[in-house]
Amino acid sequence: MRRISIDTxxxxxxxxxxxxxxxxxxxxxxxxxxxxxxxxxxxxxxxxWLNFGGHAIVIPRDSWDYVRDGSVTDIMNATLGFQKLLVLNLPFRTDRRDAMTLSAATTNMQLEFVDGVTGDSIKQSAYPPPQENIKLLPGIRGSWRTHMNALQRVVEQNLTTALIFEDDVDWDVRIRQNLQRFALASRFLSTNKEILSSSPRYKIENVENVETEETTFRMLSDNHTMAHLPSLPLASLYRKSHHPQHHSSSPYGDPSQWDVLWFGHCGAGFPRYSPLHKKTDVTTANVILTNPNDETVPAPRHLKAHPFQSILDPLAEAYPPHTRIYHRSTGGELCTVAYAVSQRGAQRLLHQFGVKGWNGIFDSELGRWCAGEDPDMGASASPSSKKKISDGRERICLASQPPIFAHHHPMDGESDIGGLGGGYATKFETKYLRYSVRMNLERIVMGRREKELVDQWPDEGGHAAR
Incomplete structure (x- = not known):
């Protein structure tokens, strides 16, 4: 029988x-x-998490409220988040030193004074080129050397950051709230390298530029004003999906990425086209960050730097009332009332104006430098020295409009620098600052509460006292 196997x-x-x-x-x-x-x-x-995560940072609508985020807590310290606060002061102006010391004490600020010098005390051999600068007024020469002494101290002590004040500076009692918001803007403006106009993440609004030939800074060699101002709300950058990550020891951003934070001035131009980018590109070099409904900003009719200024700042017309803006200082700037420098910035400025060359009022020269131009070296200047920097040596200077610090004008006060125009101030006031420390100093010293302080630039129909 045949065996059959079944393959089950x-x-x-x-x-x-x-x-x-x-x-x-x-x-x-x-x-x-x-x-x-x-x-x-x-x-x-x-x-x-590094690129899209992290928590959102909420910018409070109330200007008296602080930004509640750990990255800006250092601004609450006695040096406002910098390593040192330096004050330029001529030793014989004890009146100004007294006022500065008292104002700082009421605001919990720790100051270090830098003795100013007079132009007549500087030896001729100590001036950098060109020879024409020796003919400048003594006050201008003394001011230049005093600023150099402050920068020298920053470099010598290897300070990562320092905030430099002139001794007639004033600030709003909400100074730390203002600086917190500036810090959020400066991080983005100093470190972001994107072409913002090419990214769908940024909702850019083009605002008509109202600057005219009369209001632009003609100290710059050529005019690169923009027909429209690309603008972006500051708050939109700190929503969760757009969060610019902060990994620096400074609340104002990595100090190796910026040179000057120009907090206090008496006029700033809107940013201009960058020679490093195409005119159609919107980058941090020409974008304007906006903080609307900021009650530290006076009404438009009060936005001017001097009592003798005939026209309002362009900011008064370009943006809605009570809007503060932040941007690069590529459109020129005047008055070094208050400015911060990084170690990088201090070295660059000391080399440029202390060693290489200087030939004018320091604030005007700094404004040109921040706009990418070198000082006018007079008859010895080469044609290339007046061209904008375009070889990658970008200078990062940032500004706020209106300024966060401003000149205080005491009655019959006059600048020790001279040559600024306007002569004596005729009114006891501080432009741009609503709840000015100097204007409220007696009330603060006497223990008055915030609600009893005086708003020197109230809205129409508003009350002077808070």
Whole structure:
């Protein structure tokens, strides 16, 4: 009898009955290599968090409220988030030193004074080129040297950052709230390298530029004013998906990425086209960050730097009332009432104006430098020295309009520098600052509460006292 085998498991081929071994089903790689999968997931989570994660930073609408985020808490310290606060003061102006000391004490600020010098005390051999600068007024020469002494101290002591004041400076009692908001703007403006107009993340609004030939700074060699001002709300940058990550020891951003934070001035131009980019590009070099409904900003009719100024600042017409803006200082700036420098910036400025060359009022020269131009070296100047810097040596100076610090004008007060025009102030006031410390100094010293302080620039129909 023939034995018949029955292949119940299907182990033989259909044609020849040869033995057939089934293929082993392959396990997916992500199940066979759990460690690799875990590593990849960790990197994905880390990348997502660094670029898109983090918590949102809320900018309060009330100007008296602080930004509640750990990255700006250092602004609450006695040096406003900088390593030192330096005050330029001629030793014989004890009146100004007294006022500065008292104002700082009421605001919990720790100052260090830098003795000013007079122009007549500087030896001729100590001036950098050109020779024409020796003919400038003694007050202008003394002011220049005093600023150089402050920059020299920053470099010598290897300070990462320092805020430099002139001794007639004033500030709003909400100074730390203002600086917190500036810090959020400066981080973005100093470190972001994107072409903002090419990214759908940024909702840019083009605002008509109202600057005219009369209001632009003609100290700059050529005119690169923009027909429209690309503008972006500051608050939109700190929503969760747009959060600019902050990894610096300074609340104002990485000090290796900026030179000057020009907090206090008596006039700033809107940013201009950058020679490093196409005119159609919107970058941090020409964008304006806006903080609307900022009650530290006076009404438009009060926006002018001097009592003798005949026209209002362009800011008064370009943006809605009570809007503060932040931008690069590429449109020129005047008056060094208050400015911060990084170690990088201090070295660059000391080299330029202390060693290489200087030939004018220091604030005007600094404004030209921030706009990308070198000082006018007079008859010895080469044609290339008046061209804008375009070889990658970008100078990062940032400004706020209106200024956060401003000149205080005491009755019959006059500048020790001279040559600024306007002569004596005829009114006891501080432009741009609503709840000025100097204007409220007696009330503050006498222990008056915030509600009893005086708003020197109230809205129409508003009350002077808070």
């Amino acid at each position: 498991l299907g182990m033989k081929g259909a044609k020849d009955g040869a033995a057939f071994y089934p293929k082993r089903r392959r396990t997916p790689w992500y199940l066979s290599r759990p460690r690799l999968l875990t590593t990849l997931l960790c990197f994905l989570v880390l990348y997502t």
